[in-house]
Amino acid sequence: MLVKIEDGFYLNSQHIIAIRVSKSTSDGHFIVVIEYTPNNIQAMGTYQKTFDNKIEAETYLQTLHQYISK
Known part of the structure; x- marks a missing residue:
């Protein structure tokens, strides 16, 4: 399933390896x-x-998670 990362940039959910958050x-x-x-x-x-x-x-x-979970 395609996941919208931002306008015009989509990734297949199977291709996402990791999501890292830092401050x-x-x-x-x-x-x-x-x-x-x-x-x-x-x-x-x-x-x-x-x-x-x-x-x-x-x-x-949260939005990204909803797209991936579908």
């Missing part, structure tokens, strides 16, 4: 990194999205 100590932003395998299993891609606060990051993660 920047310098500016307090939350960083969500999605690791995925493109068509070639030998390679790995990453997608990074930055959020200004915890609520925005949590909302994005």
Whole structure:
């Protein structure tokens, strides 16, 4: 199933390897990194999205989880 990461960027849910969340100590932003395998299993891609606060990051993660769970 395709998961909408953002407008115009979709991933097959089977290709998502990991989702990592961290908080920047310098500016307090939350960083969500999605690791995925493109068509070639030998390679790995990453997608990074930055959020200004915890609520925005949590909302994005909840939406992402809903797409993956379908």
